[in-house]
Amino acid sequence: MRAMTMAILLGMTAGAALAKPHLRDVPEIDGTILAVGIADEIRNNCPSISARMVKAVLLVNGLKGRARDLGYSDDEIDAYRKSDVEKSRLLAKRVAYFAAAGVQSDAPETYCLLGQAEIEKESQIGALLRMN
Template sequence: MRAMTMALILSLTAGSVSAKPHLRDVPAIDGTILAVGIADEIRKNCPDISARLLRAYSVINGLKSTARDMGYTDEEIDAYRKSDTEKARLKAKRVAYLEDGGVNPNQPASYCTLGREEIEKGGQIGALLRMN
């Protein structure tokens, strides 16, 4: 009986240890989606900057592959991707990032300034943008 109890405890514990975090809690996924959204917002509002579309598509397609490699199903990925709650959360983070970067929604030049800074930094956001 003791052996069965231990086996049950171990199997329950193993299941909880192997549980995957929600995709919003996976920085490689959530952070990349946020970066793509920020880059998209910059390019839509700054006439001097455009998107590196092939790179952006490659990054987005790579996310699904990365999530699958981490053990997420297509259903889990699609639920996260289509969730209105997640979209609103990411939009709020995007707006905060833009504001922290000095963007004023009524001044397109402020998007350009942040966009140039991101391109110069060469980070995830800047890599998705280019000067026209």
């Protein structure tokens, strides 16, 4: 009986160790999607900054391949990508990011200042933007 209990516990532990985290918990994936959303919002609100569209498209398209490489199925990727819950969560993170950076929705120049700072830092966000 004790051996059977140990075998069951070991099996459960091994299964848990092999379980993949939700895609929102994979910083490489979730953080990149967040960065793309932030860059998009900056370029939509700052007339002196535009997007590096080819770079953004390649980055986003590469994410699906990277998620597959990490063991996620197309169904898991699409469920994450289309989830209203995940969209709302990422929106809340973008809002918090902008608030922490001092961006004011009614002041386009604050988006421009943030965008310029991201470009100068050569951050992931900045790499998706360029000054006009």
